[in-house]
Amino acid sequence: MPLAVEEEISPELRLKLRELATAVAQHSYSPYSHFRVGAALLLTDGTIFTGCNVENASYRLTSCAEQAAIARAVSELGPRIRLRAVAVANLNDSASMPCGACRQTLSEFGDDDVLILYPAEHNEPAETTLGALLPHAFRGTFIEPK
Ligand SMILES: O=c1ccn([C@H]2C[C@H](O)[C@@H](CO)O2)c(=O)[nH]1
Ligand SMILES: [Zn+2]
16 A cells, blocks of 8 residues: 555564665775675655665766666656655675765655654664755755656
């Protein structure tokens, strides 16, 4: 059943998102940084998409896990996807957060109340919102495709 936007995200669903993000991090292509990252997106329709970071010998061409997951979701469902929650995880026992570029990418598809689940120090589960990570975000106006 699709998830209503107003519906509270249960502790079980939070855990599932963190687990999926950790699982997909196993696929990370990160021969340069060795920082293996995974992301799991919960969309407002209740579907979940995952992605991992994909690096490149030309370092700045690297795609973050969050960006890979967004690309998968849009490719599968089209341009109207909306985010409800995003979990990030890494296999390096490190605290990590969506980077600045990912905050902007996520804000393209989500409002300020998108739940962000991330690992704090010692892999302690922590959470915040997209609005807290990227206040006063610059957003465009979505124009319906013809
Ligand atoms: O939000 C982030 C931040 C970093 N990385 C990746 C990019 C690079 O491959 C590695 C080290 O920065 O972590 C992500 O996947 N998501
Ligand atoms: Zn990033």
